[in-house]
Amino acid sequence: MSLLQNGFGKGIRLKVFTITLVPLLVMTLMLAGYFISTRIADNETALIERGATMSRLMAAAAEFGIISELTPQLKALSKGPIQESDVKDVIFLNATGQLIYRSTELAFQFIPRPTPTYNQQNGYWLFATPVMATGILIDDSPEYSEQQSPEILGWVVIAISSDPMRQRQLDIITNTLILLLIGILVTFVVAARVGHTLTDPIIDLTELVGKLQQGQLSARALEQSDAEIGSLERGINLLAERVQASNQLLESQVDKATQRLRKTMQYLETQNHALHKARERADQANMAKDEFLARMSHELRTPLTSVLGFTGLLKQTSLSFEQQEHCRIISQTSTMLLAIIDDILDFAKLQSNAIHLESIPFSPEECIHSAIEMQAQSAATKGLELIYQVSDDIPPVVLGDPMRLRQVATNLIGNAIKFTEHGHVIVSLQRLESDDDTIRIEFTVLDSGIGIDPTQQAHLFSAFSQADSSITRRFGGSGLGLVIVRKLLELMEGEIRLNSMAGQGTEFICTLNCLPGAAALKGTSAGSLTHTKELIIFDRHRSSLQALTLLADKSVARIYPCRTLQQLSNYLEQVSGVNSALMFGLSADPAIAREQKQHIPALFRGFKGNIMLLVPSLNNDVTEITRVQNHHNITVLTKPLRKINLHKWLSHSATKSGRSQLISKLPTLTPGTKVLIAEDNDFNRLLLTRIMGTAGAVVSEAINGMQAIQLAEQHQPDIILMDVHMPRIDGIEATLQIRQFLPNVPIIALTANVVSSEEQALTDAGVNRIEYKPINDTRLLNTMRLLLKQEQGSLPPAARPHDEASATDLSHYKLSPKDLHAELLRQLTALQQGFSAQDIHKLRNHAHQLTGLAGLFELPALELTSSDLSQAVKEANIRKTWHCLWRLQRLIEHHQYQDDAGDS
């Protein structure tokens, strides 16, 4: 019962009993069944075999008895078998089946058969065997032969009772079943016993594991078993102990770790705080670094510019040759130092991705040209031909960063000149096919210099590396130029590659992407034919000649290119007329140039048309030629020739020089007209003074509003030109005050601003006319004439800023670009001083002046940057201020503001 209650229900106990008992039972039953059936079958078989054997033997023995039918014989024969307990009858039958003899009388039926048979009848087994004649051969001759088959003489039938056999079978079954029962009983008892010894500990262990799972780690198994189960019990106990121990250990470790974590978190918090402070310090330091960089650049540049400026001044004094040479060296080294500082700063900014490209409209042709012009002097000094080839498909205007492109060009051209001792530097610009809307421009600088060894080419674009360390010693430089170039080109989605062969020259090929510009900055008619019909072009240098021919190709009906003086002389004889022109390219080689100069007077003498003398640099002394020749139709220009200049030159009448003609076109004022100019910017004031002077006026100058009021009162001017933004008293206030005592004097306000409120304020103050900067001399003079009633007519509507393309040509007023540059430098210096002194007022003032200047002379890049500077100063953003200042510095010092102002 307990088994049923505890074990048979489920679990291991049932399984143990099953695997123990079931196979055993099955096997036992099968064996018992097999044993019983075999024994019974054996018993029956034994009976049958016995009966058959007995019957066979009897048949063999009974042959004589049956033949002779002698009953006593048969009786004697049957005595043996009949003594067996189960043999109940022995019967002898003759061949006809008739009974001869039988032992007892039993009722059964017998059907004679020719073979031994046995069957059961009435509880008897009957075994019948035919008695066959076993004859002998007695005839010698076939004459006596018998044709006989084996003859059946009779039958012997033995009747065996089946009762004893059945009794034996019963005994077998009974005994086997008793044995089986005992076996099963014993097996069951043994299985139950063994099962218990096996399952009890396992069940206990299972319960223990359950307890352990529930967390009762103190629970232990009773170690009562031997062998494997015993090992298991001990093992589980050991495991439980270890788990308990490790649990305790873990708990303590977790406690410790938690404490440590807490401490760490506290520490981290402290650290975080410290980091925060450190970051603040770093930010401050970074800001300080920026400031330092700005200051350093300024601090380095200010003295350098002073050095340069004073060297320039020193040069103008009477110096001995030695002193002049020293001045030149000072100037050269200072410029180099300045360039190196700029390079380093550029590189640093590129490295930190601090440079962002601008996207403003510019002319790529002019941009590169301005870079070439800057280097023209040094090329000329070295006697190098500097050639500029521009393909026709270069768009006049694209969107991009002209300043950076010029920087790239300046760098590459500068390098080319630097590393070329003889020959030429060819700069070419062409457009490449591009898949998208962008304009792909290829800019190539080819020189005939020392070249670069292939092994050194790989290191060429590495920072601070030059092709050869000896180059640094020989040519100087920071070694950053090409790195900066490459970085800038990458920013322009371009690339740079080079072809070079040592000793033969180098070709740098740059490609860059620009966006297409909206419209042409200036309408040029360079493409159309001019009135010059025939043009003789002379240049000894093949590429230079080619470039010039290409340049003039579209503008002239016929071109006669020639490379020798002899050829030129021939052409001059053939072509001579007012509509013909001569373009003479003076060789860059000083020796050849000297020779050419000797021939020039003779060559030019009989020529009626315009002559353009292209010199490598303006330093070339050609005044002698022009003076001696007294050729009013000679125009001297520097190489390379600008397309616009060519066009202008070709468009001029052959009879008069371009300059006199241009000047004569300007309107004049009635001589003695008193003009008061109120302008705080020195350069602007100078320009206005010159314009007025040229126009025949008497000028009085005021540098601020206050002074303007005083001078107006003193001089009673006929007309007043009033700058709006002036220190102390601005133009509006000054107008208001002047109007009080000079109510009718025309006052023209000059402003670069486009704010309508300011416009209104000026009108309210009594300004007659607002003229927007940049100043157009013709327009201004015409307006003045109208206001002064020196000319009848109505005033044209006020022009909007920048809507007129014609700015004043400084050269007309003996104001060279150098004067402008000097003025710009002055402004820059003032700005830098203001920045150093953190003088916001000064910064704003000079930023404003610079904006005015830029506006006046149509310098968009400069104007943009200076207005950015004004904005930055207004926002008190030091970093931006410094950035704008730095940009201004670059623009001004490297003449990069001139991209669009070149022809003004």
Next chain:
Amino acid sequence: MDKCGLTRQPLNCGARIMLSLFGWLCIIKLCVASAAAQALIVLSNEQQPYQIVSREIILQSEGPVPQSISLNNLHQKPSGYLQQFSPIITVGSAATDYVFAKAPAGSQIISSFIPQPGYRRLLNRYSDRLQSLRHTALFLDQPYYRHIALARAVQPSARSLGVILGPTTGKDLQALETASRARGFTLNHDELVSNDNPLQMLQPIMARSDIFLALPDQAIFNRTTAKWILFMSYQQHIPLIGFSRSYVDAGALAAVISTPEQIGRQTAEILNRFNESGALPQASYSAYFSVITNPQVARNLNIELPVPSQLEARLKEVEQR
């Protein structure tokens, strides 16, 4: 087992074939030479005893070599085939039966190697036909006197001779009694009726006799009973005189027989005489015979048995008297 010295030694198989081939060659040759007087030997079948008889006839014949043919081959021949031969020697009952039936009138027929009862049956069957034929016979079996003489020679002191007659031998009782008397025996006899058990009948006869004579009658002496008759003779210590070599081998004390060679030889003599005189003798038993004994049985029965040659000599001596 001793063999009779009068018989020819059996030849080995190869020699026999050679001889046979030689014989056939002679026959073919002589057939071409003198076909008119040629004898035909018709064999009942091709078993060895018939072959031996035929060979012996051919070897011993002095006139034209007889031609030999088996009954099976003869069946293939045209109906007038037998006409060209004289005499026709039949070997065995079947050949005799056929020739009696088929032989043309006037044919001379010598029936050899045939049991006397069988010949008698054929004579009865073809009694009409035999009117037109000349015929004689040489029997295979032995005359009763010769058996009885052997019984006397074996047991000189015996007084009663047991014998059972069957359907075949029943009518010879008179001859038996005569011969028994002549040899000094009292004949104990009984005759088997159809349903009688021969063994049951034999037992009292044997019990009363000093020596028992087995006669060739299949109703009594057959494969089944022969063994048990021997068993009974052993049981009762009565010596049994058999009628064949096989029976002597099986357990009979002695027997007198004519071998095929002896039959052949005598047939050849008849043929030779016929060829010479054209006369056919009366049907008779073979003059040549052999005695066979079983010394082992003699020892068991405590009989001192003379050697077969002595017995043969004694028999011949008796016959010559």
